[in-house]
Amino acid sequence: MRAPRKKPSRTIAPIIAARLNGRFTLHMQADGGIAAVSSDYSVSLGQFGAAATARAGHLATGLPLASLAGKSVLAQQIHALVRRLAQHGLLDYRLFSPRDAQDLVVIEPQIAEYWPQRAKLSGSDTIVLSRFAYLRRRGNEMVLESPCAGALFRICDPAVAATLATLSQPQKISRLRRQAASLNLDLLGLLLDSGMLIRLDMKDGNGLRVTEGDHNLVLWDFHDLVFHTRSTEGRHTDPVGGTYAYAGAVPPLPAVRPPWPGKKVTLNKFATPEPASPFAKLLRERHSTRDFDDQHPVTLAELAQFLDTTARVLSEWKSGVDVDGGPEVTYSSRPYPAAGSAYELELYLTVSNCEGLARGLYHYDAGGHALVAIDASAQHLRALSMAAEFAMDASGPPQILITIAARFGRISWKYSSIAYSLILKDVGCLIQNFYLAATDMGLGGCAIGTSNIDLFARMTGLEFHVEGPVGQFALGRGRKAEGQG
Numbered sequence: 001m002r003a004p005r006k007k008p009s010r011t012i013a014p015i016i017a018a019r020l021n022g023r024f025t026l027h028m029q030a031d032g033g034i035a036a037v038s039s040d041y042s043v044s045l046g047q048f049g050a051a052a053t054a055r056a057g058h059l060a061t062g063l064p065l066a067s068l069a070g071k072s073v074l075a076q077q078i079h080a081l082v083r084r085l086a087q088h089g090l091l092d093y094r095l096f097s098p099r100d101a102q103d104l105v106v107i108e109p110q111i112a113e114y115w116p117q118r119a120k121l122s123g124s125d126t127i128v129l130s131r132f133a134y135l136r137r138r139g140n141e142m143v144l145e146s147p148c149a150g151a152l153f154r155i156c157d158p159a160v161a162a163t164l165a166t167l168s169q170p171q172k173i174s175r176l177r178r179q180a181a182s183l184n185l186d187l188l189g190l191l192l193d194s195g196m197l198i199r200l201d202m203k204d205g206n207g208l209r210v211t212e213g214d215h216n217l218v219l220w221d222f223h224d225l226v227f228h229t230r231s232t233e234g235r236h237t238d239p240v241g242g243t244y245a246y247a248g249a250v251p252p253l254p255a256v257r258p259p260w261p262g263k264k265v266t267l268n269k270f271a272t273p274e275p276a277s278p279f280a281k282l283l284r285e286r287h288s289t290r291d292f293d294d295q296h297p298v299t300l301a302e303l304a305q306f307l308d309t310t311a312r313v314l315s316e317w318k319s320g321v322d323v324d325g326g327p328e329v330t331y332s333s334r335p336y337p338a339a340g341s342a343y344e345l346e347l348y349l350t351v352s353n354c355e356g357l358a359r360g361l362y363h364y365d366a367g368g369h370a371l372v373a374i375d376a377s378a379q380h381l382r383a384l385s386m387a388a389e390f391a392m393d394a395s396g397p398p399q400i401l402i403t404i405a406a407r408f409g410r411i412s413w414k415y416s417s418i419a420y421s422l423i424l425k426d427v428g429c430l431i432q433n434f435y436l437a438a439t440d441m442g443l444g445g446c447a448i449g450t451s452n453i454d455l456f457a458r459m460t461g462l463e464f465h466v467e468g469p470v471g472q473f474a475l476g477r478g479r480k481a482e483g484q485g
Contacts, residue, residue, distance in 0.1 A: 014104060014186050016116055017062030017094045018082050021108075024090050026060075028053050034081065036090050045084050052077035059085070062094045065116070087112055089237060095187060103156040104187060108143075110236045111454055114150035118189030119199075123174035126200045127188065129167045132222060133196045147229035148195040148217070148465075160187065170200055216466045219412040224420035225465060228408075232469065233387075234454030241391065241450055286435045289444025290394040292353075292476035297399050298443060300356030303349075304369075306441060306475065310335055310433040311347060313367045321414075334366065336429045339422035344410035345430060346467065348374070348460070350384050350401040353476070361459060376459045383455060388474055391448045399476030403451060404430060405462075406470045427471040434473045444478030447471070 020026060024036045024043075032047040034056060048056070051074050055063070059082075068079040085091045086109070093107040093116050107116055121127070133146040135155070142161060144153040155161050163180070176183050191197045217225075229235045239245070275281035315333045320326060331341045338344070347364040349371065351357055361376040385397035392398075404427055412419035431447045438445035451469035462468065 012097065012099055014095050014097050014184060015064050015066070016186070016190075017064045017096070018059065018086070018091050019062040019094055020059045020085065021090055021092045026056055028056070036085065036088070043088050043090065045081060048077050048081060049073070052081065056081055059091075062096075065093075086115060095190065104160055104184065105156055105190075106154040107151045107190070108154060108237070109151045111150045111234070116151075116190055117193045118186055119192040121173055121185055121189055121192065123172075123177065125173045126170050127167065127173065127192060127197045128170040128200060129164065130196055130198050132217075132220075132225060134222075134226075135161070135164065144191075144196060146194075146196055147225045147235065150235075151194055153191070153194075153196065160184075163187075167197065214463075214465075216409060216463065219409045219419075220465060221412070221417055221419065223417075224412070227420055228468070228470075229453065229464070232451055232453045234452040234456075235464065282436055282439055286439045288446040289438075289476070289478035290392045290446050290474070291396065291479045292399050292444060292474075293479045294353050294396065294399065296477050297353040297355050298475065298477050300354060302441060302443065303354060303357065303400065303475075306434075306437055306443070307347070307364055307366075308369060309437045309440075311364065311366055311430065312369045313343075316367070332367070336426075336433045338426045338429070339411060340414055342411040342414070342422075342426075344407045344423060345426055345470070346405045346407060348403040348405055348456075350381055350403065351399075352381075352385055352397050352401070353399040374460065380455060380459045384452070384459070387452060387455075388448055388472060391450055391472075392446055392474060394446075394474075398446075398474030400474070402434070402473040402475060403456065403469050404471035404473065405456070405467050407467050408465065423470055431471060431473055434475070438475060442477075444476055446474045448474060 020036070024038050027035045027037045027042075029035070032049065032053060034045045034048055034053065036043045036045060055074065055078055063078070063082065065082075068075060068082060070076075082091070089109060089112055091109065093109075094103050095105050095107065096103045130146055130148060132148050133144060135142060135144050137143075142155040144155060144164065155164075163176075163183070166176070166179075173185075173188075188197065192199060230238070233240050275284055311334060313332045313334055316330065317332075318328050318330050320328055332343050333341070334343055347366070349362045349364060351359055351362060353359075357371070359381070361374045361381060362371040363374055364370075365372055384403075385401060388394075388401050389397045406423045406427075408419070408423070411422055415422055434445055435447070448471075451472050453464045453468045456462075456469050457464045460467075
C-alpha cells in the first residue's frame with residue numbers, strides 16, 4: 001500500500017513592521033500629544049486620538065506596515081505618526097516570519113526619506129549583488145551596507161547570509177527557487193529597491209562594472225565611494241565630528257612628537273626674530289575666525305577680489321592623453337595646484353550677509369569670474385548655514401559659506417584607486433589659499449570639517465556621486481582677533 005502523499009507546506013509571507021529604534025521611547029501626554037524622547041532630546045509628533053495613542057504603544061515591538069494602509073481615521077492617524085517618526089530617523093523595520101516571530105533582517109534607515117518598498121520580481125529576472133554592497137561585523141552583528149543604499153540591513157538569519165553569498169554571481173530567480181524552496185522574495189525585493197541588488201538584462205552579460213545602472217558609478221572605485229559617504233553627513237547615521245569616541249580607551253597623543261634619538265642638527269641659529277618676507281608674515285598670521293561682525297559684513301567687491309585671488313581660471317588649453325587613440329582633453333590653470341591639472345573642484349556660495357549681494361545660493365563660474373544664482377529653498381539654505389554654525393561652535397552663521405564640491409568623474413576618469421585621496425589633497429591646497437587670501441585682505445575664515453552631501457544634492461539636484469561636497473569654508477569680517485586655529 002502506497003503511503004499517502006504529503007501536502008506541500010504553505011509558504012507564509014514574512015511581515016515587515018515599523019519599530020521605534022532603541023534610542024527613543026514614546027511619551028504619551030494627557031491631551032493626546034505624543035513625543036519621542038531620549039536622554040537628551042525630544043521630538044513632538046502631534047496630537048492623536050485615544051485609539052491611535054493606544055495603538056502607538058505597539059511601536060515598541062513593531063507595528064506591521066500593512067496595518068497602515070486602511071482608510072479609517074485610526075489607520076490614517078497611525079500612518080501619519082509612523083511617517084513623522086520616519087522623517088526624524090527614529091524608526092527601524094523588522095522583517096520577520098509570523099510562524100516563529102524571529103527576525104530575518106532588521107532594516108536601519110540611513111537617510112530620512114527611506115521607506116521600505118518591495119521591488120517586484122519574476123522568475124525570469126536575473127539579479128546580482130551590487131559591487132558596492134559589503135558585509136561586515138559590527139559589534140556582535142553582521143550588517144549589509146552600501147554607499148548607494150538608503151538603509152543598511154542587519155542580518156539575523158544565517159540563511160540570509162548564505163543567499164547573499166550566492167548572489168555574488170548573477171542568478172536567475174527561477175533557478176534560486178529550485179535551489180532553495182524557502183527563498184524569500186520579499187527580502188530580495190527590499191534589497192533590490194534599496195540598491196543592494198541590481199537587476200540585469202540579457203544584454204548585460206555577467207554583471208560587470210558597467211551594468212550598475214548608472215554610468216557615473218562606473219568611474220567610482222568601491223573604497224572611494226564608501227569613504228566619501230561615510231566621512232560626510234547625509235547618508236549614514238553614525239556620529240560625526242569631535243565625539244571623543246576613544247577618550248576612555250586610548251590616551252591622547254602629545255601635541256609635538258617626541259624627538260628621535262639620533263644626532264640633532266640645530267637650526268635655531270638660522271632663524272630670524274621677524275618673518276623674512278611678507279609671505280612668511282602672512283603664513284604666521286593665518287588663523288581661524290569663527291565669529292563674524294554682522295554690522296560690517298564682507299562686501300561684494302571684497303568677495304570678487306577674494307575669488308579672483310584664490311580660484312579663478314587663469315588659462316585654458318587642450319592636450320591628448322597618454323594612451324593610444326585617446327581623446328583630446330581640456331585643461332585649465334588656476335591659482336592653486338591640482339592633481340593632473342584636473343581642477344575638479346567647484347565653489348558654491350551660501351550667502352547670508354554680504355553687502356551688495358542678495359541672500360541665496362550661488363555657483364562660482366571660475367571661467368567667467370561670475371556668480372550664478374541657483375534656486376534653493378530658504379529652509380535648505382538655513383539648514384546648511386546652521387550646520388556650519390554648529391560645526392564651528394560659533395555664535396552665529398557665517399556671512400558666506402563656501403561649499404567646495406568635486407566633479408568626481410573629472411579626476412577618476414584618469415586615476416584609479418587614488419582618485420578620492422587626490423581630491424582631498426586638492427581641497428587642502430585650496431583651503432590654504434582661502435586662509436591666506438582672507439588674512440591678507442583683513443577678513444576672517446574657518447575651514448569646516450564636515451558637510452551634508454544629501455542636503456547639497458537636494459539643493460542642487462545633483463546626484464551625490466556625480467558632484468558633491470568635499471569641504472567647506474566660512475568667510476566674513478571677523479569681530480576681533482582670535483587665537484590660532
